[in-house]
Each structure stands twice: as C-alpha cells, then as structure tokens.
Amino acid sequence: MKKIISCIALISLLISCGKTKNGNLIVKGNIDGLQKGTLYLQKFKDTLLVSVDSIQLYGTSNFILADEIENPEIYYLTLDKKPNQKIVFFGEKGEITINSKLSKFATSAKILGSKNQTLLEEHNAMAKKFSGKQLDLIKEKFDAQKNGDTALVSKIEKEETSLIKRKYYFSTNFAVNNAKFEVAPYIALTELYYANIRLLDTVNNSLSKKVRKSKYGVELENFIQNIKKTEK
Structure with missing residues (x-):
C-alpha cells in the first residue's frame, strides 16, 4: 500500500512539474508537514493578483513552480489550506529555494537564491x-x-x-x-x-x-x- 501511495505522489509531482519546465524563474522547495494541497505561484498584473503556476501535492511536501520573468519583482506563494497567509518574496531569473513549515507557513519561510530578497x-x-x-x-x-x-x-x-x-x-x-x-x-x-x-x-x-x-x-x-x- 505504501508503494502505491509513493507512486501516486511521484506521478503527481512529475505531472505538475511538467507544466513549469520552460520558465526562467524556478521556485522550488519544501513545506514541512504538508502532505496534500495546492500551492500557487502568484504576482500582480496591473492591480490584480493572478496565479502564474500551481502544483497539486499528494503524499509529498516538495514542489517546483516557475514563471517567465522579465525583471525582478515581488511574488507570492499561496497554499489553498491557508489562503490568508502568503509567503512574499522577490523573484528573479534563476532558481530560488523556499523552505517553510505548514504550521507557520508565512512566518517560518527561508528564502535563498535572490539577491533582491x-x-x-x-x-x-x-x-x-x-x-x-x-x-x-x-x-x-x-x-x-x-x-x-x-x-x-x-x-x-x-x-x-x-x-x-x-x-x-x-x-x-x-x-x-x-x-x-x-x-x-x-x-x-x-x-x-x-x-x-x-x-x-x-x-x-x-x-x-x-x-x-x-x-x-x-x-x-x-x-x-x-x-x-x-x-x-
């Protein structure tokens, strides 16, 4: 049974990551304690906060998200379980790592890979x-x-x-x-x-x-x- 769950989690992660492979901004990391949920990568376009990528997680807390970015700007990492809490960070070209905890989603985030951040x-x-x-x-x-x-x-x-x-x-x-x-x-x-x-x-x-x-x-x-x- 554990092998089946692990396979489902791996397939879910691979399918979700396939949507993000073309971005020049890669956001990856781990949300400790998260086993099931949807993560959204968001930013403001004009005055609207829009999702530019998302990943559904099941049985894993690792994630990879991406976007095509022209120059550094503020992004938001949002979890469907905690819609009022957002990890705010400066996105820029390259790979950014964000590690956090489910219990303190917004306040415990550690962000690496962005000089502006x-x-x-x-x-x-x-x-x-x-x-x-x-x-x-x-x-x-x-x-x-x-x-x-x-x-x-x-x-x-x-x-x-x-x-x-x-x-x-x-x-x-x-x-x-x-x-x-x-x-x-x-x-x-x-x-x-x-x-x-x-x-x-x-x-x-x-x-x-x-x-x-x-x-x-x-x-x-x-x-x-x-x-x-x-x-x-």
Missing part, C-alpha cells in the same frame, strides 16, 4: 525596529493622554515625528546604496510614499539605467510625476 530582508529587519519603537511611543502617548499630561504628550509627539524622519532617511539611504538592484525603487514605493518628494527624487535619480527600466523603476517615475502634477 536578501537586501529586502536586510532592510525590513531594521525597519521592523523602527516600527517597534513607534508602537511603544503610541502606547506611551495613549497613557499620557489618559492621565491628562499634555506636556508629556507634546514631548512624545516630537519623538514620533523625529522617529518617522529617521525611518524615511534610513530607507532612502538604503535604496540609494543599492541603486543597482530592483529592490531600491520597490522600497521607495512601499516605504516612502508619504515622505517628502525630495527623498523620492533622491532615490529615483540614483537608479541605474537598467533598474529605471524595470517594473518598479517605471512605477516610481510615474508615482513621482503624478505627485508633481498635483502639487502644481
């Missing part, structure tokens, strides 16, 4: 510290307001403003220092959309020609131009 994780680790401090200040301000301490509220609000500025400057400098990678305009679009237009321009002007022509490079340029039009 490595840089994004480095940025996000520091940005998370800023966000943690911001949450602490929000709580402190709430307590001060409840106690009617207006002087302390004013002090905390100044600290909040200073913290937000430092976070913006950090993201700007990080993007500029990595302007040869597509993660730079992506960070500008996701972290600096409320920042001063000068910071967005600083990132945009630092981008290499290749990155300027990428998906997020073009989106950043359009975003900046739209802001400038509304400010006239």
Whole structure:
C-alpha cells in the first residue's frame, strides 16, 4: 500500500512539474508537514493578483513552480489550506529555494537564491525596529493622554515625528546604496510614499539605467510625476 501511495505522489509531482519546465524563474522547495494541497505561484498584473503556476501535492511536501520573468519583482506563494497567509518574496531569473513549515507557513519561510530578497530582508529587519519603537511611543502617548499630561504628550509627539524622519532617511539611504538592484525603487514605493518628494527624487535619480527600466523603476517615475502634477 505504501508503494502505491509513493507512486501516486511521484506521478503527481512529475505531472505538475511538467507544466513549469520552460520558465526562467524556478521556485522550488519544501513545506514541512504538508502532505496534500495546492500551492500557487502568484504576482500582480496591473492591480490584480493572478496565479502564474500551481502544483497539486499528494503524499509529498516538495514542489517546483516557475514563471517567465522579465525583471525582478515581488511574488507570492499561496497554499489553498491557508489562503490568508502568503509567503512574499522577490523573484528573479534563476532558481530560488523556499523552505517553510505548514504550521507557520508565512512566518517560518527561508528564502535563498535572490539577491533582491536578501537586501529586502536586510532592510525590513531594521525597519521592523523602527516600527517597534513607534508602537511603544503610541502606547506611551495613549497613557499620557489618559492621565491628562499634555506636556508629556507634546514631548512624545516630537519623538514620533523625529522617529518617522529617521525611518524615511534610513530607507532612502538604503535604496540609494543599492541603486543597482530592483529592490531600491520597490522600497521607495512601499516605504516612502508619504515622505517628502525630495527623498523620492533622491532615490529615483540614483537608479541605474537598467533598474529605471524595470517594473518598479517605471512605477516610481510615474508615482513621482503624478505627485508633481498635483502639487502644481
């Protein structure tokens, strides 16, 4: 009986992998604890999140998915059993390995093979510290307001403003220092959309020609131009 199940799992994997052999982006890995389910490789096309590949797993937790990619961009790995949890990663040409656990599908993912992903994780680790401090200040301000301490509220609000500025400057400098990678305009679009237009321009002007022509490079340029039009 075990041999029959193993054969079914192998056949299922081979059939599914056959659909993905022509992609220049290969995503492979293992979801520990998963024995049956469907994995989807997704990305945004315009404003819609669409599936570009999928694999049905039965008796195995290994998977291979693929897509034809022009330049690096954000992808999502979604499991039918956990539709609200998505593994978010920077896809790029070549082979990317994603290993995770079924019990902590989105939070336990380890991603290898993408330079943009490595840089994004480095940025996000520091940005998370800023966000943690911001949450602490929000709580402190709430307590001060409840106690009617207006002087302390004013002090905390100044600290909040200073913290937000430092976070913006950090993201700007990080993007500029990595302007040869597509993660730079992506960070500008996701972290600096409320920042001063000068910071967005600083990132945009630092981008290499290749990155300027990428998906997020073009989106950043359009975003900046739209802001400038509304400010006239």
